[in-house]
Amino acid sequence: MKTEKILPETLLQLMLNVFGAAPDFVYKSGIQPFLMEIGGREFYIYVKNLSSAYFKTRPDTTRAQLPVREDFEEIKLSAIPFVFLGYDSVNDVIVCWNYHTAKQRLNERKSVSFYSRSYFQEEVVSGEFLRKELKNGDTPVLFKRKDIITFFRSIDSFFGKPTGSEDVKDIIVDGKINNITDKTLLQKLKPLLNTDTPHTLEAIKVTQQYYGDLPQMKFRDWANLVKNVQFSVSNEEMKCDHK
DNA sequence: GAGAGATCGTGGGCTGTGGC
DNA sequence: GCCACAGCCCACGATCTCTC
Numbered sequence: 001m002k003t004e005k006i007l008p009e010t011l012l013q014l015m016l017n018v019f020g021a022a023p024d025f026v027y028k029s030g031i032q033p034f035l036m037e038i039g040g041r042e043f044y045i046y047v048k049n050l051s052s053a054y055f056k057t058r059p060d061t062t063r064a065q066l067p068v069r070e071d072f073e074e075i076k077l078s079a080i081p082f083v084f085l086g087y088d089s090v091n092d093v094i095v096c097w098n099y100h101t102a103k104q105r106l107n108e109r110k111s112v113s114f115y116s117r118s119y120f121q122e123e124v125v126s127g128e129f130l131r132k133e134l135k136n137g138d139t140p141v142l143f144k145r146k147d148i149i150t151f152f153r154s155i156d157s158f159f160g161k162p163t164g165s166e167d168v169k170d171i172i173v174d175g176k177i178n179n180i181t182d183k184t185l186l187q188k189l190k191p192l193l194n195t196d197t198p199h200t201l202e203a204i205k206v207t208q209q210y211y212g213d214l215p216q217m218k219f220r221d222w223a224n225l226v227k228n229v230q231f232s233v234s235n236e237e238m239k240c241d242h243k
Numbered sequence: 244g245a246g247a248g249a250t251c252g253t254g255g256g257c258t259g260t261g262g263c
Numbered sequence: 264g265c266c267a268c269a270g271c272c273c274a275c276g277a278t279c280t281c282t283c
Contacts, residue, residue, distance in 0.1 A: 008266090054270050058253075065256090067266070111256055135253055135276095250279070260269080 006089055008032035011047040014087070014145060022149045033075065033082070038152050039185075042080045050086040050095060050116060060119055062088070064095070066105065066112040076106045083155070084114060087145070088121045094148060095121065097140045098159045116140055131158065153185075177221075180207070180229050193229055200226060 006014075012031050019025045019036065028035040033046035046066075053061040064086035066072075075082050084102035086095040095116045105112045120132050120142055129151065130142040141158045143151055151158075180186060185207065192203040203226045204219075 049268075051268060052270095053254080054268095055253080061253080063254090065268080069266095109256060110258095113255060115254065136255090138254095244283105246281105246283090248279105248281085250277100252277075253275090255274080256272095258269100258271080261267095263264105263266085 006049055006087065008047075011049070011087055015045065015047060015148065018146055018148050025149075033071070035080070038149070043152070044075050044078070044080055044082045045085065046082065047085045047087050047094075050088045050121070052118075053113070053115065060117050062086070062116045062118050062121070063113050064116075066102070066114070068107050068110055072106040076103060081155075082106065086114065086116060088118075091121045091124065092145050093121045093124045093142055094145055094151075095140050095142050096151065096155075096158075097138055099155070100159060101138070114138070114140070116142070129158070177225055180225060186229070189226070189229055193226065203229075 008031050012034055016027060019027070019038065022038055024037075024039055026037040028037060028042070030044075032048070033044045035042060035044055037043070048064040048066075050062045050064050052059060053063040055061050064084070066084065081099050082103040083099045084097055086097075087093075088095070095114075097114045102114070115134055115136070115138065117132070120130060120140075124130050124142045124144055126144050127147060128143070129147070131139055132142065133139050141151070180189070188206055189203050192199040192206065200223070204222045207226055208222055
């Protein structure tokens with residue numbers, strides 16, 4: 001795989017260019033890694049160029065390597081998720097490995113490798129998330145850089161919650177969202193929809209802005225998505241019901 | 244068919260090198 | 264000196280092949 005070296009600052013800028021479209025995105029500090037917030041959650045993001053693994057018989061194997069760094073110790077001890085991303089500049093594709101695993105592996109060795117395949121990266125199309133299984137059990141998710149907002153909106157659906165929580169169903173299938181489970185978005189939609197006179201069009205607009213550009217989603221899909229929103233009954237309401 | 248050894252496939256991680 | 268990438272060797276499990 002022919003790689004073009006991209007400076008850490010440029011990689012940061014490439015990410016910010018897309019994240020900037022999300023109204024709830026906040027860049028906080030750092031270059032690589034950098035700290036950011038989206039959907040009310042903070043993340044440490046570390047983006048590195050994907051390059052060949054230089055296996056003589058397997059030129060298709062690509063990888064990104066994690067070095068040892070002092071600031072990783074702080075991140076490792078922090079409660080904030082650490083998301084390690086590999087960037088393929090040729091295909092404008094991002095590979096994300098399980099962020100729970102990536103955090104655990106920080107500073108474990110002088111150089112920790114995370115693998116992908118160049119043909120996986122070439123396979124990615126706009127609006128879709130490719131989840132591939134490697135022989136080492138890793139299940140990296142590949143997507144176009146422009147889809148990074150959508151990816152972060154549903155990152156738990158790909159890798160689950162950190163601490164022994166129940167599995168979360170994938171909400172993006174074939175580039176489409178079938179169900180809104182994101183609490184932040186549900187909070188925004190509640191005043192628009194949970195009323196005698198629902199503001200459906202406004203709700204569709206809010207949802208589109210929240211998830212970003214999804215080419216597979218037609219207006220009818222967005223409308224159905226909003227129509228099917230269900231607001232769970234709060235604990236307090238539950239208690240009242242049982243009185 | 245079963246077991247042993249050889250070979251292959253895949254990933255881990257170290258060192259070297261060059262740019263800043 | 265630090266960092267990122269290039270290049271390499273090594274470990275190990277899976278699979279294949281040979282022999283009995």
